[in-house]
Amino acid sequence: MSWQRQRERGSLGALRLMGWVITRLGYRAAWLLLYPITGYFLLSSPRQRRAARLFLGRALGREAGWRDLFRLFFTFSATLLDRVFLLDGQRRGFRIEVQGMEALDARIAAGRGCILLGAHIGSFDALRAVADAGCPVEVVALMHGDHAAISRDFFAQHAASRHTTVIPLGQPDAMLRAKECLDRGGLVGILADRAPAMPGRTGGMRVVHVPFLGRPAAFPEGPHILAGVLGAPVMLAYGVWTGPRRYQVRFEPFAERIVLDRRRRQEAIAEAAAAYALRIEAVARAYPYNWFNFHDFWEEMDAS
Template identity: 40%
Template sequence: MRRSPAENTDIQQQWRHLPERGTPGITRFYLHLCLTLGRTAARPILYAIALYFQLSTPVARRASRRYLARVLNRRATTLDTFRHILTFATTIMDRVFFLSGRDRALKVSLHGAEHFDALRAQGRGFFLMSAHLGSFETMRALGRAHGDLPIKILMYVDNATRLNQVLAELNPEVMANVIPLGRPDAMLEVRDWIQQGGIVGILADRSTANEKLTNVDFLGAPAPFPLGPWLLAATLEAPALTSFALYRGNGHYEVHFEPFADPVTAPRGARREAATAYARAYADRLATYCQAAPYNWFNFYDFWGDERRNAATPDSQEG
């Protein structure tokens, strides 16, 4: 079913309007508890947090169930959605340990690092095209641990101001390494950083306001993906790697780098077509990693537009 550009925009903009859960005081208290007690002792509290989130956010619960049904190829159970939310909560908790440098209880294994290292050895700036899959904080932690690699994240920050504020108090450098989307000079900063040999990470599965979108197949159905990341990379004619850091349980993360395009290009007169081809190839790789680690994808909204399309069905009325 082909959707109009306006429908695609409405679907992709849902995530920007989701309310933050919890208060800064509660968040600070739990982060302090994590750092005081350590990861093993603080982790059981996550089960209560995940249960509260599951019970109190029907939009997220429905989105989780629909996504899991696609990726697991079966009906998702209540236990599946709880595991999904718990995995998300775990990656948020682990950000505290990565940011504070107290991550000895966490294990990070690298796959495909030779592709990353080859571009660094040439002194070239490049893009890391990632997603809301696992934890990008893992890669930023690797950057700090290995000679302060020049990694900046191009991201929208206004939908999680409370959490970002608390994390910035924990480590002021966390926001210094962010290029906020929506700021007038953001694209100029990206250009300058790439030209200096820097690395820009983009979570390319969500769009910003007024961004061009395209429908591509994702886990068996059309879904709107942004064209902006690919148009930006093509404008700078910079290389791109895909990069995903998957949580595998027991404090273990796997970071995967894969070559994607070197460089990303889009010929005049066919820029949208080229960007669409890149978005389609990216969605295919993202789907592969979602299938490999199905509880790691954290877009808790109506990503495919199922509720809009099936508003009259009983399933869309579930709580």
């Protein structure tokens, strides 16, 4: 079983437990459960723990201790708790601060649509909550369906959002549906920091190695190729957890268009991935405990 599937199963079990407690005892009781749940994840996930230690050591500029690891895993657990509420449309008590909305509004007003490049930083559901609250256009999220299948069984029972459409990548019509959304002036979101099916290495997924936190790391080519083919403006989007039911959502201009010239196509992809990695590195350093990409970015674990 791949580490992603193991983490999906663990997350699903935690979400079901939280959902049960929330239904009967409320948010505060579920919050108290985060401590043993975090301890369980931390002690029972040696590979993810080691990957987290490698990342935190680079992001913090020092060796990461158990307190750092617990804080990272606790933040992850807290976003899972909030996710139950956000997907159920229960946003009372949440405070979501939004920065960069003016830049996004300008692109929406131009009617060209916009591609939102995200990362496994903080909560995607905080971004979706912003879209549900007031985005005037259609929003499509492209996701790797295999990795989300287990969690979708749970979230399908809770999702109150009707504003965001999820399209599994790999479907024959995924690109066409994304283009149609952009043609209607909508938004297309995709996470660009992880290739699927990574038990430690990249397998058959096409990746490009670019600098990230001091060493070359593997990033998927696909999101940048997709952005180049679709030809729409590109922005970065992420929502970091800053405290109980507190999030900071940010939209940042990235490129008016990613141009994939046939004569230097691979160079253009590498340049786009490097620029993306540089921007994500800045966010990862600023919010290291919001980094939920629990895999070996630098392919050091298997080598050692």
